[in-house]
Amino acid sequence: MLMPRSTAFYGSGRGARTRDRPAHSRRQVALPRALRPCSLDRRRFQLFWGWEYKLEAYVPAHKRRMGHYAMPMLWGEQIVGWANLKVVDGRLQHELGFVAPRPRGSAFQLALDEALQQMQEFLEL
Numbered sequence: 001m002l003m004p005r006s007t008a009f010y011g012s013g014r015g016a017r018t019r020d021r022p023a024h025s026r027r028q029v030a031l032p033r034a035l036r037p038c039s040l041d042r043r044r045f046q047l048f049w050g051w052e053y054k055l056e057a058y059v060p061a062h063k064r065r066m067g068h069y070a071m072p073m074l075w076g077e078q079i080v081g082w083a084n085l086k087v088v089d090g091r092l093q094h095e096l097g098f099v100a101p102r103p104r105g106s107a108f109q110l111a112l113d114e115a116l117q118q119m120q121e122f123l124e125l
Contacts, residue, residue: 027076029111031083031119049079051099066097075103075111085119092120 045053053072056064067084073096074080081098094116102108 027107027111028074029108029115030074031071031085031115032074045079053079053082067095070097075108085116087123087125090125092116092123092125 042052042054053070054066055069056066057069061068066082070082070084072079072081073083080100080103081096084095084097086093096102096112
């Protein structure tokens with residue numbers, strides 16, 4: 001069964017808010033579900049993005065590198081790291097990991113904040 005587009009990518013950045021921003025700030029942060037085909041084929045993922053991604057939900061906690069349910073973190077056209085999200089006491093918490101230094105500048109932070117806000121809305125928090 002195919003999932004509706006709204007549940008396939010969290011923080012997809014579609015809509016008027018994207019078009020209203022200046023062209024240089026339109027790069028989006030997206031948090032694709034960890035079970036997307038692009039992340040399940042680990043060999044292809046490594047060929048495309050140059051690092052190994054692995055869903056670690058069934059890996060013992062002491063052996064995890066990225067976290068229980070790390071979602072790939074897309075910035076523009078590159079997967080720059082991963083995000084672990086959880087709800088604690090009705091609030092969304094996040095832990096981020098990066099394969100290289102964290103992207104600098106306010107554009108990344110604004111796009112990340114927007115993606116996290118969209119996730120909160122999706123989860124109705």
